[in-house]
Amino acid sequence: MEINPDNMQLFSIGIIKINATIFYTWIVMALLTVVSAVITSRLSTGAKIPRWQGALEVIVSFVSGQIRQVTGQDPRPYTAFLGTLGIFILVCNLMEVVPLYHPPTSSLSTTAALAVSVFFAVPVFGIMKNGLWAHVKSYFQPTFFMLPFHIISEISRTVSLAVRLFGNIMSESLMVGVFLSIVPLFVPLAMQAFGLVIGVVQAYIFFTLATVYIGSSVSVHGE
């Protein structure tokens, strides 16, 4: 049984081998980009807005509302990055019901890339908000000797972000495969439905944790 979509080679362009992870990531990216571009090509500010514009506005206002609640700050600088993370993971997980689709998030490469981007976004947003000196000083709070512990916590939370998402989605698709070989009728359907719930919850948790990390970085430490 193949549990790693990195090893499923679909086709190759020249010498570059395209595996399932890359291919389905491209599909999700294209889907999100095309749908957003089509909807935002005709926005209106009148009393009657198009139906799909309303849907996008609900998503954006939900994301910025969540960021405002967690960080207690103006959400505008962070909405693009965190909202993209959340929506990308959500669509990756939810498209699992499409036949022949392997969620890119069930590969550790994808989740590690997402977690590493959060790892770099935390100091970048902190420096943009508070300046370089204040951010460096926050690593030495409350005393100088806390520096190794701050570094360990940054690395370990990045690893746990990646492994949590990977483990949940991978185990869910593996579970469906195992049940398919034991009870081929109806039971895998229930597992798929449960997998949709897991996918939504994991996307929300990844988004919330990234928000919490960035929020703790941009709020002023120990003043």
Place this chain on the structure above:
Amino acid sequence: MDNATIVAVVSIITAGATIVLGTMLPAYGEMKALIKALESITQQPDASNVLSRNLFVGLAMIESLAIYCLVISIVLIFTNPFWNFMTTAGGK
């Protein structure tokens, strides 16, 4: 028993023990967190938004420990590196 059999037996037993301990103890921790959160929500329904968000974040933290164990036992059963080493030329 030859070496490959020992590796297989140890891998299977370890996978089972990992998943047992790794779900039992995080489940206990999640139970305590859930009890406290539900008690707090019934006492202060106004704060349920903040409470449930913090509950989700905390549960995700605890849950990731269980996920580590799940990943290890899945690796031991499906893609065991030691078993692959034993069954290819290296172990002979």
